[in-house]
Amino acid sequence: MITKMIVTDWRAMKVYQIRLLMLPLLAIAIGWFSPWAMIPICVFASHNFSLNPFAVEDKGALNNLYLTFPIKRQDIVNGRYIFSLIMLVCGIVMGVILMPLANALSKILLKSAWYAGFNGTIAIIAASFLLYTIFNLFTFPILFKFGYTKGKVWGIYLPAIFFGLLFAVYFTVISLPGNELLQLKLISYASENIIMVSGGLTLISIVLLLVSYLLSLRLYSKRDF
Amino acid sequence: MNNAIKISNLKKEYKNFLLDSISFSVPSGYVCGFIGENGAGKTTTLKLMLNMVIKDGGDVEILGRSHNDISIKEDLGVLFDQPYFQEDWTALDVEKTMGLFYKKWNSKVYHMHLEKFDLNPKQKFKTLSQGMKMKLGLAVTLSHDAKLLLLDEPTSGLDPVMRDEMLDILRDYMIEENRSVFFSTHITSDLEKIADYIIYIHKGKIVYSGLKDELTEKYCLIRGGNGDIPQIKRKQILGLREHLGGFEGMIDVSDVGGFPSSVILETASLDDIMVHMNKKGLEI
Numbered sequence: 001m002i003t004k005m006i007v008t009d010w011r012a013m014k015v016y017q018i019r020l021l022m023l024p025l026l027a028i029a030i031g032w033f034s035p036w037a038m039i040p041i042c043v044f045a046s047h048n049f050s051l052n053p054f055a056v057e058d059k060g061a062l063n064n065l066y067l068t069f070p071i072k073r074q075d076i077v078n079g080r081y082i083f084s085l086i087m088l089v090c091g092i093v094m095g096v097i098l099m100p101l102a103n104a105l106s107k108i109l110l111k112s113a114w115y116a117g118f119n120g121t122i123a124i125i126a127a128s129f130l131l132y133t134i135f136n137l138f139t140f141p142i143l144f145k146f147g148y149t150k151g152k153v154w155g156i157y158l159p160a161i162f163f164g165l166l167f168a169v170y171f172t173v174i175s176l177p178g179n180e181l182l183q184l185k186l187i188s189y190a191s192e193n194i195i196m197v198s199g200g201l202t203l204i205s206i207v208l209l210l211v212s213y214l215l216s217l218r219l220y221s222k223r224d225f
Numbered sequence: 226m227n228n229a230i231k232i233s234n235l236k237k238e239y240k241n242f243l244l245d246s247i248s249f250s251v252p253s254g255y256v257c258g259f260i261g262e263n264g265a266g267k268t269t270t271l272k273l274m275l276n277m278v279i280k281d282g283g284d285v286e287i288l289g290r291s292h293n294d295i296s297i298k299e300d301l302g303v304l305f306d307q308p309y310f311q312e313d314w315t316a317l318d319v320e321k322t323m324g325l326f327y328k329k330w331n332s333k334v335y336h337m338h339l340e341k342f343d344l345n346p347k348q349k350f351k352t353l354s355q356g357m358k359m360k361l362g363l364a365v366t367l368s369h370d371a372k373l374l375l376l377d378e379p380t381s382g383l384d385p386v387m388r389d390e391m392l393d394i395l396r397d398y399m400i401e402e403n404r405s406v407f408f409s410t411h412i413t414s415d416l417e418k419i420a421d422y423i424i425y426i427h428k429g430k431i432v433y434s435g436l437k438d439e440l441t442e443k444y445c446l447i448r449g450g451n452g453d454i455p456q457i458k459r460k461q462i463l464g465l466r467e468h469l470g471g472f473e474g475m476i477d478v479s480d481v482g483g484f485p486s487s488v489i490l491e492t493a494s495l496d497d498i499m500v501h502m503n504k505k506g507l508e509i
């Protein structure tokens with residue numbers, strides 16, 4: 001059933017499918033100067049892409065269509081979450097592939113290069129997963145409760161602005177005099193303590209994702225269409 | 226007699242509307258018209274039946290099973306006044322989706338209907354006229370061997386020719402045994418042609434549930450000149466309207482005695498019954 005839901009959601013967002021091809025370009029345009037930023041940017045962009053089924057549901061009354069089918073409301077929620085997790089994996093893979101490209105661009109244009117190594121990359125992936133689950137917790141339950149039209153301000157725009165600001169603040173902090181090595185130190189620490197840092201981040205992420213899922217399930221089961 | 230639909234004490238409360246513990250049943254094999262003015266609760270009832278809206282109380286049984294049993298939707302053909310298809314979908318896209326969810330989806334029947342309704346399988350939904358959109362919706366509802374069609378205002382927004390065509394399609398559908406249609410509308414002239422059974426809802430309450438003929442035979446229109454209404458009869462006339470030339474209204478046929486022979490009695494249509502009941506606000 002989950003596959004059917006994902007396939008139908010995918011077909012419903014026919015007009016938005018092309019955006020998927022634009023995600024790598026967008027990621028490079030935003031984070032070309034910092035190879036390590038590729039994964040979180042790609043994960044963030046992919047998560048945003050997974051919100052498209054919500055964007056089309058109001059216009060084409062997708063929820064109403066689903067509720068005429070012999071399926072449970074839970075199937076609809078499951079489909080959206082699994083699609084979002086697939087997009088998370090796509091984002092991670094895309095980020096890992098784009099890292100060397102960003103590194104090369106950074107080398108040419110900024111005369112600086114940086115490579116995280118295997119352990120460092122795992123730490124970045126774990127941190128990106130945490131960012132994904134926090135963003136997911138902000139967006140999915142609200143969109144399941146109110147739909148895209150009513151929920152987009154609280155469920156998409158505000159979290160996006162918040163994370164954008166967070167991103168900007170982080171870059172400002174690591175760019176301040178004296179903090180040049182901060183990022184490297186963080187990655188080195190995470191690399192050396194891979195189980196504690198990456199494992200801990202992953203565990204927190206799983207808990208947050210579970211909370212988000214259960215909340216969405218509860219809110220969607222009570223929603224009137 | 227088996228019931229296609231059995232609703233008991235169904236309740237839903239909104240800020241400005243109450244569906245007030247309604248109960249009715251629709252026997253299998255009937256075309257049932259669900260009538261009532263705009264805002265009476267027709268769509269809410271249909272959505273409650275489909276679990277699109279969560280009930281505050283009561284029970285719904287469809288084809289002998291609780292509406293919470295999702296498998297009943299295999300046997301339902303659902304069509305609202307605007308089919309729920311994505312604007313960029315073509316009839317072929319619609320088929321791909323429906324085929325995923327209905328075990329009894331019949332592609333041959335679907336394409337036969339597309340041809341019969343003159344629908345281009347590659348034309349996008351958003352470019353279809355309202356009538357064509359409804360036909361596409363009907364093609365879907367008729368292509369998975371549904372035992373019960375739940376239609377919400379399917380003829381609203383259609384011209385008379387298209388409406389007549391739609392009714393023909395429903396007549397064809399009813400040829401097979403054990404099929405039922407539950408048809409909400411405020412265009413009661415459509416029901417005069419096709420319905421056997423009527424559920425009448427008014428301000429969230431069921432005011433009539435039974436055979437159409439029993440309802441239309443129960444009332445007649447009455448017209449007369451000034452002074453033709455005996456004082457004692459005045460209260461029996463529903464929706465009484467008096468004017469310079471005389472009066473008009475509707476009356477229960479069992480109450481027609483006692484009027485002077487000059488009054489004119491005429492058969493009441495469903496439209497007349499709805500209009501006069503609304504004016505009077507009484508239960509039938």
